[in-house]
Amino acid sequence: MRLSRYFLPVLKENPAEAQIVSHRYMLRAGMVKQQAAGIYSWLPLGLRVLRRIEEIVNQEQERAGHIPLLMPTLQPADLWRESGRYDDYGQEMLRIKDRQDREMLYGPTNEEMITDIFRAHVNSYKDLPLTLYHIQWKFRDEMRPRFGVMRGREFLMKDGYNFDVDRDAALHAYNRHMVSYLRTYERMGLTAIPMRAASGPIGGDNTHEFLVLAQTGESEVFYDDRVTALKLGQRDIDYDDRAQVADVCKEFTTLYARTDETHEAAVFDQVPEAHRKVGRGIEVGQIFYFGTKYSEAMGAEVVTKDGTKVPVEMGSHGIGVSRLLGAIIEASHDDKGIIWPEGVTPFPVGIVNLKQGDSATDAACEGLYKALAAKGLEALYDDRDERAGAKFATMDLIGLPWRITVGPRGLANGVVELTSRRTGESEEMSAEAAVAKVAEIYAGV
RNA sequence: CGGAGCGUAGCGCAGUCUGGUAGCGCACCUGCUUCGGGAGCAGGGGGUCGGAGGUUCGAAUCCUCUCGCUCCGACCA
Numbered sequence A: 001m002r003l004s005r006y007f008l009p010v011l012k013e014n015p016a017e018a019q020i021v022s023h024r025y026m027l028r029a030g031m032v033k034q035q036a037a038g039i040y041s042w043l044p045l046g047l048r049v050l051r052r053i054e055e056i057v058n059q060e061q062e063r064a065g066h067i068p069l070l071m072p073t074l075q076p077a078d079l080w081r082e083s084g085r086y087d088d089y090g091q092e093m094l095r096i097k098d099r100q101d102r103e104m105l106y107g108p109t110n111e112e113m114i115t116d117i118f119r120a121h122v123n124s125y126k127d128l129p130l131t132l133y134h135i136q137w138k139f140r141d142e143m144r145p146r147f148g149v150m151r152g153r154e155f156l157m158k159d160g161y162n163f164d165v166d167r168d169a170a171l172h173a174y175n176r177h178m179v180s181y182l183r184t185y186e187r188m189g190l191t192a193i194p195m196r197a198a199s200g201p202i203g204g205d206n207t208h209e210f211l212v213l214a215q216t217g218e219s220e221v222f223y224d225d226r227v228t229a230l231k232l233g234q235r236d237i238d239y240d241d242r243a244q245v246a247d248v249c250k251e252f253t254t255l256y257a258r259t260d261e262t263h264e265a266a267v268f269d270q271v272p273e274a275h276r277k278v279g280r281g282i283e284v285g286q287i288f289y290f291g292t293k294y295s296e297a298m299g300a301e302v303v304t305k306d307g308t309k310v311p312v313e314m315g316s317h318g319i320g321v322s323r324l325l326g327a328i329i330e331a332s333h334d335d336k337g338i339i340w341p342e343g344v345t346p347f348p349v350g351i352v353n354l355k356q357g358d359s360a361t362d363a364a365c366e367g368l369y370k371a372l373a374a375k376g377l378e379a380l381y382d383d384r385d386e387r388a389g390a391k392f393a394t395m396d397l398i399g400l401p402w403r404i405t406v407g408p409r410g411l412a413n414g415v416v417e418l419t420s421r422r423t424g425e426s427e428e429m430s431a432e433a434a435v436a437k438v439a440e441i442y443a444g445v
Numbered sequence B: 001c002g003g004a005g006c007g008u009a010g011c012g013c014a015g016u017c018u019g020g021u022a023g024c025g026c027a028c029c030u031g032c033u034u035c036g037g038g039a040g041c042a043g044g045g046g047g048u049c050g051g052a053g054g055u056u057c058g059a060a061u062c063c064u065c066u067c068g069c070u071c072c073g074a075c076c077a
Helices: A021-028 A044-063 A077-083 A111-121 A167-187 A225-229 A242-253 A293-298 A321-331 A359-374 A388-398 A408-412 A431-443
Strands: A032-036 A039-042 A074-076 A094-097 A103-106 A130-139 A154-164 A192-196 A206-213 A219-224 A257-259 A276-291 A301-303 A309-311 A313-320 A349-353 A380-382 A402-406 A416-420 A426-429
Touching: A021 A032, A021 A321, A039 A044, A044 A130, A044 A154, A044 A167, A044 A321, A074 A077, A077 A103, A077 A111, A077 A293, A111 A130, A111 A154, A111 A293, A111 A313, A154 A167, A154 A321, A167 A192, A167 A206, A167 A242, A167 A276, A167 A313, A192 A219, A192 A242, A192 A276, A206 A219, A206 A257, A206 A321, A219 A225, A276 A293, A276 A321, A293 A313, A313 A321, A349 A359, A349 A388, A359 A402, A359 A408, A359 A431, A380 A388, A402 A408, A402 A431, A408 A416, A416 A431, A426 A431
Parallel strands: A192 A257, A349 A380, A349 A402
Antiparallel strands: A032 A039, A074 A103, A094 A103, A130 A154, A154 A313, A192 A206, A206 A276, A219 A257, A219 A276, A276 A313, A301 A309, A402 A416, A416 A426
């Protein structure tokens, strides 16, 4: 993408309403525009990151054997009357009437609707296990939306639902989700710690939240800091292997890690003092096992091997996709701007032409741009007629992890400069070597 | 939902107390100079002062109502 033809409305000054760093940078980098309290337009740069995050979520869900579908944002009230939640959900649910005066709602979650789909089409244990998920906009009419996309009223969420024949199978689904979530967050450059949680209006007694440590987090967290060193890495996981998946969950949930909702001081005190940490975290996902709560209420049953009918065992699992943008920025930025992890960056690399209009630098930049594209890497090429300082400031603000700087001084020696946004370190090399190095960096992402 | 505050140009703000017909910086447009970390000079365009009603010779400014947004608290992906 050539910046001169892109739509990237960056702001030099901090918008007054933005209190936390991710909100400030998202506005300043031209990623979002607020349209109402807790409701945002996604501008091109923000949309690119949102799509990247969705893509990673999709890939990891499908890798775990979960199946995508898409349910609507608007739902009929009657479905929610069956579970009893139409009345229970309260003011947070946005209720709407259509022209026939039918009661509708903008979905805050989809347990009822997925159960309706299930009961309409599945009758036998032979069709299980089954996990369906979608990534769809949700609306929760929060009392107090704040922190930009971190607590919006409209937000993009991945929500998945598992259907299993018995409790053991459902708990395996729970574990499978935990592992797939760990891998998802790691690919986004995040350390998200599973913490035992309270269940809230979804219901159920087995639930973990995934927390990203950050000063600006809304939850107080208590943890053994050795959990932050745990990494899934590239290990090979067979998601159908119950024992292997359970072992991974055990590895990641044995050390103490709780939110204030489930914190137990007496247990926490047994953590060695050197590792005992209290901090704050951003909740970026939650998984639940809730058994037959919805299937019983809504008559979602399957016939078992011995011919009896049983309500299907269920769980649900959510990742706050739009919230993740904020969480990643909170976890990865400096005083100049965002620092995107390679996994989610809107563009893999930026090209800065220090002397636009100079035939040598222009030609070198065009060559780089095309060579990168040939490797499947779409660079953001700053071809504006701006001074070097302005170009650097823009690149730093929008946070592309790698920058190739092309100027007449370097070209005279046959080199360009490859700079890491994270470390600030620069290395001079030929244009060919820079392309090769960037390609190598992204080969593993 | 309780408490506090703010709406004046695209963004950040001053002007409101003490009414006199709207200003600064950034951004934008033109020209010249400049050109490896958000340039300088000169010129220029842009605002029914959130909305409605009222008081007044006269309202951004005073009064009433209303809408929107932000922050602090209790709730949540």
